[in-house]
Amino acid sequence: MHVIHDPAAAPEETIAFSDFLKVDIRIGTVLSAEELAGARKPSIKLVVDFGPGIGQKKSCAQVAALYDPADLVGRQVAAVVNFPPRQVGKAMSEVLTLGFADSEGRVVLAGAERAVPDGTRLL
Structure with a gap:
């Protein structure tokens, strides 16, 4: 999870809608969560169920x-599911769980306002 702390920062460069569609953002339910020992920044290792099309994936989230x-168990979270796996400390993160930095730089998880089926893609 890459955290950008500056809410006053200008938007990134303009992209085409077809570029946005390449980023596969899905909703999933957290099945398990535990502190990630050895991480440089305090993190939690999640196992998230994205439904039958994607299955269960691991994520290391700050x-x-x-x-x-x-x-966190039972909570739905949004994640990018089509990035390559990334080594985070001693764990492998298979998806990028999404969130927003608050005014103190702490990450607030992104999710759906109401429950939706696991695996639903962001429109």
Whole structure:
């Protein structure tokens, strides 16, 4: 999870809608969560169920400042599911869980306002 802290920053360069469609953002339900030992920044290792099309994937998210692992189980989160896996400390992160930095730089998870089926793609 790459965190950008400056809400006053200008938008990135303009992209075509076809470029946006290449980023596959899905919703999934957290099945398990635990502190990620050995991470440079306090992180939580998640196992997220994205439904039958994608299945269960692991994610290492820098959300430990605001979230207790036990409170994340059962919560739906948004994630990019088509990035290549990335080594984070001793764990492999298979998807990029999405969030926004608050005024103190702590990550607030992104999700759906209401429950939707796991695996639903962001429109």
